[in-house]
Amino acid sequence: MVVRLAERDISTGSNELYVPLPCAGSTPAWGGAGTCSLAITIDLVSDWGLVLDQPHSPVVDLVGRCDEAGIDAMLDLAMIVNAGAFGNVFRQP
Template identity: 50%
Template sequence: MPLARNAVYRVGRCYMSSWQATAPVLDAAGELLQAWCVTADQHGVDMSIFSAASEWVDRLAVIALEMTCRNARELRPATHEQAIALLDAVVRRLAERGIKTQRRKLHVPLPRADTVPEQGTSRPVPLAITIELEHGWMLVTDEPAAYPLVEIVGRCDEAGIDTLLDLTHLIDEGAYGDAFHR
């Protein structure tokens, strides 16, 4: 499992230009890739000749990631009222983590970390979490236009809030550089 999970994490970070996946989505893709590798081994494919960075492992990792992302995207609010209620739940969960903020219409601003890169703008700005009914979680710059957007792929319901906040914290701290760089 660690080999498959590492391959999914690696290709995920390389191929995700306009979206980021939460840890449970990446883990599910790793499990799927591992199952495919086990099946290949059972069908006589000598798995020892392939490394975690081989081209076919990368291709399968991308496919596994796309499949698990599609499943995760199905969990999202159906109405603006549900989206607002979910954003209010994000504010409450942030408060439990010691972060004070409030919902502004359809987005929740995050306090700006000192380490955050410029994030797609000419000056450092705070990030904000929002929800699009067609896609689910989105991360935006906290500016009047609230663009550019980065989709956060993960459960877009109360059960997915903690993994959303874990990922947005990493992005806000600059762990992935400029999340809005295309």
């Protein structure tokens, strides 16, 4: 996953549990103050997830394979969500 992120010019840190995605012009205002970044995470128990770059973030669970094709598909989906294609996916109905 680190290699695939680097290919998309997204850097990772060794102490992070999630990777914040860079904001695009159409990125929704994430979080209560609208200043958070969308981040992607992998949990060994619950699979992929989208979270906010803040403590105690809600999680949007994603189900996908953890091979190269699955990593690419999950990163593509995360980038589409980050670009605002689905609005604010954390907004409660």
